[in-house]
Amino acid sequence: MDTAxxxxxxxxxxPSLDEIEAARAIVGLxxxxxxxxxxxxxxxxxxxxxxxxxxxxxxxGSYKIRGAYHRLSKLTAEERERGVVAASxxxxxxxxxxxxxxxxxxxxxxxxxxxxxxxxxxxxxxxADVVLSGSIVDxxxxxxxxxxxxxxxxxxxxxxxxxxxxxQGTLGLEILDEVxxxxxxxxxIGGGGLxxxxxxxxKQRAALEGRTIRVIGVQAANAAAYPASLEAGEPTEIGxxxxxxxxxxxxxxxxxxxxxxxxxxxxxxxxxxxxxxxALLVLLERAKLxxxxxxxxxxxxxxxxxxxxxxxxxxxxxxxGGNIDPLLMQRVIAHGLAAADRYLxxxxxxxxxxxxxxxxAEILAGVNANVVEVLxxxxxxGLQLSQVELDLSVETRxxxxxxxxxxxxxxxxxxxxxxED
Numbered sequence: 001m002d003t004a005x006x007x008x009x010x011x012x013x014x015p016s017l018d019e020i021e022a023a024r025a026i027v028g029l030x031x032x033x034x035x036x037x038x039x040x041x042x043x044x045x046x047x048x049x050x051x052x053x054x055x056x057x058x059x060x061g062s063y064k065i066r067g068a069y070h071r072l073s074k075l076t077a078e079e080r081e082r083g084v085v086a087a088s089x090x091x092x093x094x095x096x097x098x099x100x101x102x103x104x105x106x107x108x109x110x111x112x113x114x115x116x117x118x119x120x121x122x123x124x125x126x127x128a129d130v131v132l133s134g135s136i137v138d139x140x141x142x143x144x145x146x147x148x149x150x151x152x153x154x155x156x157x158x159x160x161x162x163x164x165x166x167x168q169g170t171l172g173l174e175i176l177d178e179v180x181x182x183x184x185x186x187x188x189i190g191g192g193g194l195x196x197x198x199x200x201x202x203k204q205r206a207a208l209e210g211r212t213i214r215v216i217g218v219q220a221a222n223a224a225a226y227p228a229s230l231e232a233g234e235p236t237e238i239g240x241x242x243x244x245x246x247x248x249x250x251x252x253x254x255x256x257x258x259x260x261x262x263x264x265x266x267x268x269x270x271x272x273x274x275x276x277x278x279a280l281l282v283l284l285e286r287a288k289l290x291x292x293x294x295x296x297x298x299x300x301x302x303x304x305x306x307x308x309x310x311x312x313x314x315x316x317x318x319x320x321g322g323n324i325d326p327l328l329m330q331r332v333i334a335h336g337l338a339a340a341d342r343y344l345x346x347x348x349x350x351x352x353x354x355x356x357x358x359x360x361a362e363i364l365a366g367v368n369a370n371v372v373e374v375l376x377x378x379x380x381x382g383l384q385l386s387q388v389e390l391d392l393s394v395e396t397r398x399x400x401x402x403x404x405x406x407x408x409x410x411x412x413x414x415x416x417x418x419x420e421d
Contacts, residue, residue: 014200014260015162017208020169026073027066027170030102034058036178041286042302042317047309050302051179052283055171056291056322060122062247063171063320064095064158067193070167071156072099080105085153087111087144089137089246090119091321092158097126108153110144112137116325136240138251159193160254168194172201175316182213183313186298188320189217189226189268190248192257198318199264214266216307218297221270223249229258230268244332245276247294247321269307274339275300280329281336283319293332295321341399343372345419348390348409360390363412369405370395391419 015023035054042050055063072084083106086096093109100107107128111120113135124130133143148155157164171194175182185202187195199215206213219226222243229236229252237252253261261268271279276293279300283289291299298317301307307315324332337343350356357376364371373393396402409416 014196014256014264015166015169017201017204019162019166020173020197020201023070023163023166024170024173027070027167030059030069030099031066031170032059033174033178036316037287037289039287041282042299046302046307046315048184048311049314051182051314051316052287052289052299053171053175053178053316053318054289056289056295056319060091060094060098060126061321061323062091062095062292062295063168063194063318064091065098066095066170067159067164067167067197068092068095068156069099069102070170071161071163072096072103072105074163075105075154079154083107083151083153084156085110085144085148085151086156086158087137087141088158089115089140090123090323091247093119093123093128093130094126094323096156097123097128101127108144108147110134110140110147112140116328118325119323122323137249157254159191159196159250160256162256164193165197165200165256165260168197169201170197171318172198173205175318176202176205179314179316181313182316184214184216184307184310184315186216186218186301186307186315186317188245188248188294188297188318189219189261190223190294191250191252191254192226192261193254194318194320195265196254196257196260200260203264212312214310215264216301217261217265217268218301218306219268219270220245220248220276220294220297221272223251224270225251225253226258226261226268227270229253230262234258243293244273244328244335245293245297247292247323248297269301271297271300271304271306273335275304277332277336278339279303279336280332281340284333289319290322290324290329291319292321292324293328295319337395341402342396344369344392344394344396344402344405346392346394346406346416347419348392348414348416350388350390350414352386352388356388357390359412360392360409360414363408364392364394364405367401367404367408369401
């Protein structure tokens with residue numbers, strides 16, 4: 001879905017450049033400078049140089065370690081003694097758990113009951129006590145807040161805190177150092193911690209250097225709280241629809257984050273589930289990078305034509321995380337193939353007589369379509385006694401080849417019914 005909201009360009013109240021520079025010295029104790037990769041494929045798509053900033057290769061698998069470590073480093077001795085608590089479906093959990101271990105602080109992390117097993121195991125491996133509570137993150141957040149009130153543990157918010165924002169802003173400084181000609185930065189948005197930090201850093205540095213850098217935020221269309229909030233002029237809660245990009249599925253922007261996004265971010269766009277799945281597939285095939293759905297949102301926006309070419313310099317897309325459940329990856333790859341017209345699922349009703357299955361196979365072979373899976377049954381609902389139902393999964397080379405397959409079947413007198421995922 002192509003929804004773009006242009007922000008006003010007025011002074012904003014984010015962390016100062018000095019504060020972000022100071023945070024960089026602290027964050028640098030644990031966060032490694034992540035690689036940048038030039039994408040020739042995406043460069044051809046957009047018509048401007050595209051650079052991938054690979055925070056999916058960061059320690060703990062995402063940028064979250066930056067804000068979490070910076071926030072925990074600011075705790076007093078008395079606060080450290082009380083311990084910390086956080087709530088997260090994955091990346092923030094791992095960032096807080098890791099930071100707490102490095103700083104010798106006891107951490108309790110609340111995670112949703114249905115959290116992906118690899119994220120649950122990784123968080124425990126960093127030494128945190130993990131409590132499963134709630135079916136959605138909002139319920140988990142409430143449980144963590146109750147725990148903080150009962151025990152005195154310090155609650156570590158995932159995005160709405162100055163120290164967290166400054167920590168995430170260190171990524172913006174890193175991009176400026178690594179890609180001196182950057183003129184557009186594309187950032188996934190959930191609650192807004194990453195984009196508010198990056199925008200704070202790059203806008204202030206660019207102003208000092210007398211140049212302009214665009215910052216474009218990207219949300220999943222099924223969890224797009226920022227367009228509604230920007231239109232309303234204040235943080236506005238929305239109803240979430242299920243999305244594969246669970247890492248950016250936040251129902252309401254942070255208060256501090258919203259103010260910065262409103263004043264410093266140039267546009268917010270949204271991408272569909274198909275866009276995100278297609279982006280993951282491109283990153284796997286073309287860049288050989290494993291990225292989680294939320295982390296691929298920026299690339300999804302580029303592929304969907306939502307990021308304009310920039311004649312002034314390079315476009316940097318932040319790959320914000322790589323913590324994807326292998327089972328989810330399997331499903332997303334299949335969805336991405338279907339979204340790219342490279343995986344065709346169809347049903348064909350056949351006369352119940354010998355040779356029909358062989359005839360279908362011959363037609364598909366004639367158009368060089370590879371059959372991945374086949375189900376042949378006489379027991380489907382609504383079938384006549386003289387019919388069988390054939391369910392086929394076919395690998396195709398793209399839109400043109402997909403249409404060729406369908407046309408060949410129809411030319412032979414069959415009526416294929418396409419099946420959606």
